[in-house]
Amino acid sequence: MKRLKKFLVIMICIIFATAPFISVSEPVSVQAAVATQKTQLKKIKGNYYAYENGKKLCNKWRTVKTGKSSYRYYFGKTGAAYKAGISSCGKHGAFVRKIGNNYYGFDYLGHMVTGLRGGKTSTYGVPQVYYFNSKGVYDKARTAKYRKASRMNAKAATIKKMLGKYQKRTTSSPSCFLDGNGVDVTYTYAHLELNVFRPNGKNSNAEIVESLMFR
Numbered sequence: 001m002k003r004l005k006k007f008l009v010i011m012i013c014i015i016f017a018t019a020p021f022i023s024v025s026e027p028v029s030v031q032a033a034v035a036t037q038k039t040q041l042k043k044i045k046g047n048y049y050a051y052e053n054g055k056k057l058c059n060k061w062r063t064v065k066t067g068k069s070s071y072r073y074y075f076g077k078t079g080a081a082y083k084a085g086i087s088s089c090g091k092h093g094a095f096v097r098k099i100g101n102n103y104y105g106f107d108y109l110g111h112m113v114t115g116l117r118g119g120k121t122s123t124y125g126v127p128q129v130y131y132f133n134s135k136g137v138y139d140k141a142r143t144a145k146y147r148k149a150s151r152m153n154a155k156a157a158t159i160k161k162m163l164g165k166y167q168k169r170t171t172s173s174p175s176c177f178l179d180g181n182g183v184d185v186t187y188t189y190a191h192l193e194l195n196v197f198r199p200n201g202k203n204s205n206a207e208i209v210e211s212l213m214f215r
Contacts, residue, residue, distance in 0.1 A: 039064050041073075048073065048081040048110045072112035072136060074099055081110035085123055092191040093214035094119035096130060096138070103138035105130055112136040116146060116163075117191055118214030127213050129192075146212075156196040156207035163189055171198075177210055184210065191215060 040051045041064050050057040050064065056079040063072050073081045074097075084095035086108040094105030094117040105113045119130045129150060131142040149159040166187040173183040177197040185207065187194040195210040 041066070048075075048083065049079045050075050050081070071109075073110050074104065074106070074112070082106045083110035084108045084120075088123050089118075089120060089127075090214055093117065093127065094130065094132075096121045103130075104136050105132050105138070115191075118212070129212055150194070150209055150212035152209060152211065154209045156194070156209050159194060159209060159212065160187065160207075163187070163192070163194065166194075178208070188215065 038052070039057075039062050042049050042051065050060070050062050050073065057075045058077055058079045060075050061072065062075065063070050065071075075081050082095060082097050082104075083106050084093055089095060089108065091108055094107055094113050096103055096105050096119045105117055105119050107113055114132050114134055114136055116129065116131050118127050120127050129143065129146045131139045131146055133139045133142075146159070146162065148154075149162055166189055168188040170186045170188075171183050172186075174180055175182050175184045175197055177184065178199075182197055182199040182204075185196050185198050187196070191214060192212060193215050194212050196207040197210055198204055198207050
């Protein structure tokens with residue numbers, strides 16, 4: 001009997017030693033790789049279009065990286081990006097369009113703009129000053145302040161203070177503004193030009209606004 005028990009113990013040890021090892025672990029979930037959509041910007045007959053997976057985008061916002069810079073575009077119902085006409089707005093003016101509940105400005109390359117700009121709502125519209133916040137949205141309150149300070153015949157000191165340091169100043173004479181007894185002075189900023197009338201004589205510091213518009 002002792003020999004039988006000893007034999008059974010040996011057999012059990014052999015079975016455990018040769019049996020496959022089973023490990024119990026937490027279930028692992030495998031997530032499929034998601035393809036990244038790359039927006040391709042194409043210029044066709046003067047207009048910019050965006051494509052993703054070979055399909056043209058319409059009524060969509062996209063941020064597209066060009067070189068080291070990224071630009072925000074809006075592609076309308078035909079797929080063409082909103083942009084300013086260089087003949088009517090130049091390189092620094094903005095074309096103003098309503099998208100959803102807000103107004104935005106776009107330059108001649110289709111880039112959404114921010115800050116203070118001269119702009120139009122149509123090709124033949126009257127240019128006005130617009131202020132766009134950091135998200136590109138038209139800021140009505142700040143725009144009103146700039147328009148008030150830059151209206152014709154206003155004292156130029158206020159708008160000059162609001163605009164800050166200018167890049168260049170040029171003077172031309174004689175002036176045709178008011179009584180003509182003075183010179184025209186143009187202050188050039190990043191995207192705008194401020195034209196003022198500077199009287200001759202002791203009132204030479206009392207500059208008067210003629211216009212503020214895009215360069």
